Amino acid sequence: MYSSNNMADDLHHIPPMAASSKTMASPKYKKAPDAPKRFKSAFIIFSAEKHKEIKARLAEDGRVEKTTDIAKMVSEAWRELNPEEKEVWEKKARKDKARYEVEKAMYKGPWKVPANKRTPKDPSAPKRPMSAFLAFSNKRRAALKRQHPDATNADLSKMLSKTWKEAEPSLRQKYMDEEAELRSHYKVEMAKWRKKVAEEKRIERKEREALAMQAAESRSNEVGMKPPADGAGGQEGMQQQFAGMYNMPYGVPQQGLHGDMGYGGGMQGQYPGMLGGGAPFGGMNAPMGAQQQLLSQLLAGQQMNQFSMGGRPPMMYGQGGQGGQPSSGAPGTGSGQQQPQGYGMPPQGMGSAGGNFGMDGNMSGGGEGQMPQGQGGYGGMQGYEGQYGGAPQNYQNNMGGESAPAPGGDDGYQRANL
DNA sequence: CGCCATTGAGGGGTAGTTAG
DNA sequence: CTAACTACCCCTCAATGGCG
Numbered sequence: 001m002y003s004s005n006n007m008a009d010d011l012h013h014i015p016p017m018a019a020s021s022k023t024m025a026s027p028k029y030k031k032a033p034d035a036p037k038r039f040k041s042a043f044i045i046f047s048a049e050k051h052k053e054i055k056a057r058l059a060e061d062g063r064v065e066k067t068t069d070i071a072k073m074v075s076e077a078w079r080e081l082n083p084e085e086k087e088v089w090e091k092k093a094r095k096d097k098a099r100y101e102v103e104k105a106m107y108k109g110p111w112k113v114p115a116n117k118r119t120p121k122d123p124s125a126p127k128r129p130m131s132a133f134l135a136f137s138n139k140r141r142a143a144l145k146r147q148h149p150d151a152t153n154a155d156l157s158k159m160l161s162k163t164w165k166e167a168e169p170s171l172r173q174k175y176m177d178e179e180a181e182l183r184s185h186y187k188v189e190m191a192k193w194r195k196k197v198a199e200e201k202r203i204e205r206k207e208r209e210a211l212a213m214q215a216a217e218s219r220s221n222e223v224g225m226k227p228p229a230d231g232a233g234g235q236e237g238m239q240q241q242f243a244g245m246y247n248m249p250y251g252v253p254q255q256g257l258h259g260d261m262g263y264g265g266g267m268q269g270q271y272p273g274m275l276g277g278g279a280p281f282g283g284m285n286a287p288m289g290a291q292q293q294l295l296s297q298l299l300a301g302q303q304m305n306q307f308s309m310g311g312r313p314p315m316m317y318g319q320g321g322q323g324g325q326p327s328s329g330a331p332g333t334g335s336g337q338q339q340p341q342g343y344g345m346p347p348q349g350m351g352s353a354g355g356n357f358g359m360d361g362n363m364s365g366g367g368e369g370q371m372p373q374g375q376g377g378y379g380g381m382q383g384y385e386g387q388y389g390g391a392p393q394n395y396q397n398n399m400g401g402e403s404a405p406a407p408g409g410d411d412g413y414q415r416a417n418l
Numbered sequence: 419c420g421c422c423a424t425t426g427a428g429g430g431g432t433a434g435t436t437a438g
Numbered sequence: 439c440t441a442a443c444t445a446c447c448c449c450t451c452a453a454t455g456g457c458g
Contacts, residue, residue, distance in 0.1 A: 031440080040441050041437040048442040051435095055443085067444045068434040074443090075435045093437085096441095128452045133425040138453060145455090153455055157423035164425075183427080 035111045036103035042086065042093040043078055050074045122197075126189040129182035132175035133164055 031038075040048075054073050058065055065073075081089075130138070137160045144156050151159070164172070 038439095038441055039438080043436040043438095044441045044443095046442095047435070051443045066434090067446090071433085071435040071443075073435095078436070097438090128427080130452055131426055134453050137424070141454060152422075152457085154421090154423040156454085157425095159424095161424045179426090 032109060032111055035109065036100060036107050039097040039100035040093060042089040045092045045096065046078055046081075046089045047071070047074045050077055124193070124197075126186060126193055129179060129186045132172065132179040133161075135178060136160070136164055136167075136172075136175050 051070055051074055054070050054077075055065075058070075137157070140160060140163070141153075141156055144159060145151065148156070148159075
């Protein structure tokens with residue numbers, strides 16, 4: 001549950017691009033290990049494969065090159081690609097970017113952690129085994145202390161170090177064998193512990209999902225929404241892929257998130273104003289231009305929101321509503337109420353059918369105006385757009401998008417505050 | 419409660435590339 | 439600045455117990 005509105009706490013909710021080095025002068029920060037991994041560029045995806053390939057090929061010839069030299073070969077190979085070949089990688093990059101947008105939207109945890117600090121060791125983790133030298137030291141330290149009563153432990157350590165280095169190899173070996181045994185035991189214990197932690201996380205995730213589902217269902221009943229006839233597979237896909245990895249603060253994507261990239265269904269539609277194919281917002285099938293536009297606008301909206309409103313996380317999943325009529329631009333049926341809560345929250349959970357992003361509205365025109373719950377929130381981006389005009393209040397007016405305001409748009413928010 | 423002083427395994431950061 | 443790759447380098451942490 002998100003409850004703080006102080007700025008320090010908001011650090012944990014600033015997506016990477018907003019967390020500029022300016023604001024993070026000292027101490028330095030690095031990406032939080034659990035935060036969604038940034039999208040990969042076409043070159044990086046290419047590089048990952050090509051690097052392996054080149055390395056393997058060199059190995060066949062018995063050659064071993066430095067990583068940095070292989071990187072140069074990868075670079076050269078990249079430059080030699082013709083546009084058609086490049087397009088293969090660029091397509092993958094677009095897909096990964098969509099993946100990132102979804103993960104980012106769902107992520108609630110910290111984006112940055114102090115760079116100069118290691119992640120603190122989990123106290124429940126097994127301890128490291130004692131090294132051969134330390135075991136040797138333990139055995140001899142007390143006796144050595146009796147011989148040199150005035151020596152400090154630091155002094156004793158120096159002496160022990162010398163003795164250790166000069167010790168008979170067979171004696172050292174004895175300690176090293178002991179260490180090896182301890183270490184193999186440690187590895188077993190670590191494996192068990194890791195498994196246990198993973199299992200706990202899995203259970204926690206399941207519980208969270210169940211809770212979210214419950215909340216979503218009760219809300220769905222309240223507003224009398226019906227499950228979608230088509231394109232309803234999304235929930236599963238999304239949850240499997242993303243839910244649980246991240247907390248879901250403001251509501252849960254309910255439907256339409258099937259497919260490998262979530263956002264189930266469609267975005268099959270064409271550009272704004274055009275009638276699309278009807279599947280709800282499925283991102284991957286959309287014409288790339290439209291998709292990129294969507295994504296970049298989404299991103300822009302989020303950043304706008306953070307900067308202007310103090311860093312709320314970009315969240316906009318919630319229950320979607322009924323879309324409007326894209327061809328005419330006629331408003332849909334929903335209201336998509338917004339509750340800023342003093343943070344300048346993004347229009348969460350706004351109707352899926354939001355105009356600009358269109359699930360049903362401008363962009364996709366799909367679904368015949370019927371948006372399954374949870375599609376959404378993208379309608380909310382309209383609200384962001386309102387900000388371009390300068391007035392944050394536009395959030396409220398724009399909820400759900402001009403061409404297709406969506407009912408139930410506030411749902412995500414409500415669930416978030418359960 | 420952190421520091422000191424030691425060795426050595428293992429984890430994390432870096433270099434080199436391009437693109438966003 | 440961050441994505442992937444990985445060899446290499448640097449830092450942390452294992453135990454000990456007196457001291458500030």
